[in-house]
């Protein structure tokens with residue numbers, strides 16, 4: 001008799017986005033004449049840029065001829081892409097990351113989930129609250145938690161509130177933790193962490209032999225000087241941090257799929273006798289056993305992000321989204337809302353007015369302004385009373401949506 005992994009039974013049945021979909025459908029069915037503007041889901045809307053499409057096509061053409069055809073590539077990714085990443089994303093920042101530290105994959109969602117496999121099941125995981133749900137759900141699947149409480153917290157995970165009071169960068173937890181997920185620029189709050197704030201975390205991780213799992217999926221959206229793009233800009237991070245990056249938001253690859261994980265040689269974890277092991281060979285073993293590489297044309301397309309034209313085009317698309325974010329911020333502030341984020345990230349995190357809950361505000365905005373956002377409480381209990389608007393949208397829609405929200409009573 002086959003038995004199931006009962007940890008899956010602990011998961012809440014993908015509550016947030018299906019519930020949004022249900023409420024939107026109910027409203028649009030009852031009001032078919034209303035034009036509903038969707039600013040809820042964190043997916044890009046602009047197409048791949050010309051330099052990227054050209055490289056993508058060239059990659060496909062090479063696959064069409066015997067002389068240039070390629071079968072399996074290296075599981076870790078082609079050298080041309082790993083070199084381009086090391087040079088442009090790291091060495092250009094003065095950070096000593098080499099091509100050999102980089103593992104190309106088909107997504108950061110998978111990587112941030114899969115990374116847990118190489119660590120013992122006795123590790124205590126710390127996450128921000130609110131949080132990108134993948135870190136929590138994969139921790140539950142791996143059997144490191146108990147059940148979820150009434151308040152929405154899984155027993156066994158250390159939740160670190162990210163609030164207005166701490167500037168959305170959590171305090172070091174009181175209890176022992178081993179693996180710490182940090183995400184900056186942050187989804188969902190759109191806020192960033194300064195070098196000083198990250199230094200505090202790196203020092204803590206070094207002192208306690210923990211590992212920071214740093215998700216930098218939105219680093220390309222940083223517009224202000226001095227905000228770290230990589231955890232490795234912090235001294236000592238090369239000994240205690242793994243970084244996840246993705247072409248999804250940076251270059252519109254959500255449907256094309258390419259990302260990477262960085263593991264420097266200095267990052268170690270321990271066996272039960274306290275003996276240290278470098279983590280990179282473990283991930284290499286996992287990656288080469290369970291993954292067979294990203295398709296060649298996709299890696300060609302990703303490498304084009306670092307070409308001269310690619311960089312220029314990608315920067316223009318990011319500037320388009322960030323102009324949306326600016327318009328959203330300013331309109332919402334003018335309408336009397338307290339607003340966070342949206343300066344170095346494509347998300348604007350809005351405090352509801354008059355003490356409305358996140359879902360009450362969702363219904364009000366849907367029914368009275370015909371705009372869809374994401375209730376903050378869906379990202380964790382500390383998100384209650386907040387609402388996320390995504391800047392991944394068409395400009396005309398952003399302007400219209402903001403006009404409608406300004407007219408809300």
Ligand SMILES: *Cc1c(COP(=O)(O)O)cnc(C)c1O
Nearest residue numbers: 107108109132187217246248259
């Ligand atoms: C979108 C996103 C990613 C990227 O995921 P992919 O699987 O690479 O598309 C990673 N982390 C966060 C927080 C995200 O919002």
